[in-house]
Amino acid sequence: MASPTTDPLLLFRQSIRTSSRIVPVASAESNDEVALSQATNLVFSDEGKRVVLPVDVQSRFMSSEGNLIDLRSIYFAWVNRDITIPEYNAAAEKLNEELAGGKGVHKFPFVERLNLIAWLEGAGEDTEYIKPLVGGDAGKGEEGGKVEMVGDDGGVKKERRGKGTLDPRLAQIYEGERRMGDRNSVLRGIKPTDFSHIRKLAAQFMTRKPTGGSGDIRSSTNISNNPSLALNQKPARRPDPIILLSPSASSLLRMSNAKAFLEGGRYTPPDHSTPPTMLAVSRIIKDMDPNRPIRFILVEGPENFRPEYWNRVVAVFTTGQTWQFKSYKWTNPVELFKHVQGVYLGWRGEQPPESVRAFGHKVLACSVEKWRDPGQPGAEQSRWRDREVVESIWKAIETNMRAKGWRKDAAPTSI
Template sequence: MSSAVLKLRRAIRNKESISLSPEGKDVGEATALIIDGEEIPLSEKTDFIGNDNTNQTLRAIYQCWLNNESSTTEYIAACEKNKIPVISFMERTELISFLNGSSETCSYLKVDAAALNEFASSSKSTGKSEGADNENKDSKKRKIELDPFLKEILANERDLVDHNKALRGSKPVDFSSVAKECEYKIIRLSKSDSTSGSSKAAATAYKSSSSSSSVPKPAAVPRHRPSSSTSTSSVVTAPAKNKDPIIILSPSASSILTMNNVKEFLQDGKFVDTTDMPMSAKNMLQLSRDSKKFNRKMKFLVVSNVDKFFTKPEYWDRVVAVFTTGQEWQFKNYKYSQPNDIFQKYKGFYIHYNGDIVPPKINSWNVQTITIDRNQRFKDRQTSEFLWESLEKFMSTKGYK
């Protein structure tokens, strides 16, 4: 197996020349990568093995490096444009850290001893420069030891850090979730308060006009003032106030969680194999959950066919989870047709049997995989609770109380 990944890492760290061949072609159209004068075919498989147990090509590795500062969405778009396989988020993060030298190891890189020796021998030039730096440090240290006055001054030296360096971390932080929470808890709340304010004004006007009438006033009906938690919850589900959250199942025949067994699994903690069962005619059912996180009993609607049930746009505001089998045709008539947009808005789940291969697309989407054991049914309750904990944690970030 080629050690092209190690050669690429050495070239990046030593700032050696890297170019594509033929010249002027992008990474999707080029045939070879020239690293410090050595031409390596881009179609050559490397020692980088992902979770799907496939050796990534040099083309996929170099495409990942070219987009090392791009967002996940931009990287996936670039891969689709050049028709290059997408490396999942975790694999991509570890690969970039290895290539730029931030990390000395990569768990996905399966390199033999011969390749490591070759890489070590080719990095001698780097070792020489590091040796020169060490000599300079030793010389400076000896100079300090020979001068007591200089040593005393340096003993009281301290590094000055301004507020920018102190507040900034070493990695970029995505605050998009904070922006969404502000929208739900501040902006929409203020709109809701303004609407309720106009209703109070109308009620006051009606009361003053009726006070002059000789008709006796009926007994005042006490009005319930919602608590802050109720107000927050109504903001989160503004178009569908006090409505049950919705879970969408995949209508695919390959899905192991269907309308036939979803209630037994999610509500009763028992998984039933539906291989020999006929397809259910139901498109919707209701299940309940005694939530420990929210300290109340919650009802959920489970839907498999959004075309028949989602007759109003506001139904999408109630969706909290989407189960998928990795087939994009499922999202054809969704509010958001792109999987990356869908699983940013809603919690995504992919359920599969233990030992089955997870489709590569699942690794590139923001989807959580749930493994079902084929034979050991005593594990079903634990698996079901784990799924619920993940979903309820997601719901709490969306403002559910």
């Protein structure tokens, strides 16, 4: 069993450092591993000794809401350290449903979880979420310099090993000490924040100053006439519009054949090789820029999107499967296609799925001739219609772009 001075967090960290197993068990006397939902204790191996701690014992880790986190939540976060935040939250909800008696694991926000895992792996000694051990040197907690235990009443019992005891007045000063956070918590708070828009505001202050030479008369004149214009400032570059393809395996248009179809006007079936994560296709839109083609970026998912990227999306290809939109800004397809042009590509002679028709009139349903082996007689004679289908798709996209405010040198700030 655990000694009165055993600190759960230090014991957990020591077990990770020595690669010792941490086993959830159904009782303090058992050594058989069980599911966390059925466990009442955790068994540690501390220098060859068997140490047992209850899963509901509180640790020194304090959440941003001011609550001490139990050992069950710490163990659950550690064993699920390699999964994404959505997967972690889903697993936590499932475990909470399995736990009886109103018990449940704490769902760590991103920054809390990051700090906990880094501390357990030994990446650092200081974190704003872990209450310090009182007395002695803070960095020697694992060597037995000081111990902080959580009592049954939620209070903190302070003890000190070695010579002497901690002065009560000094302990009171430590309790009133304000812990300084790291750069993530100070700059970003609980959730990560995107500061990319600050670059646009700072751009006008970061351009080169005039050299003051006598030969730079034109630049000096421009600045004197309009001081707000920066010297040699280049016109703002219009961002590339984005087209989202369907990641479904049943989609007729994938990353492997989209460029040949949208740029070359010829349909070929997608292959099974590893596709690129991003493609670029070019198209001349005479109403916007008759002299220079516009580059369109093709991707299959918005996983790497910044919030402002959604203003650049001009078309979404769909097969009618609603799971495609789970990670989109608008998860409801009817709402999505109020903002973005939709495109469904199917085989000629087959009706679009009922779900596509339910999405609304902003989804263009197109059909291409069914693919036949080029070695068969007459296989190439029907492929001339592919370009006609491609032109109808581009026409719908261009019409939507003009309506949303796309211009030669500007893109819409909101769609």
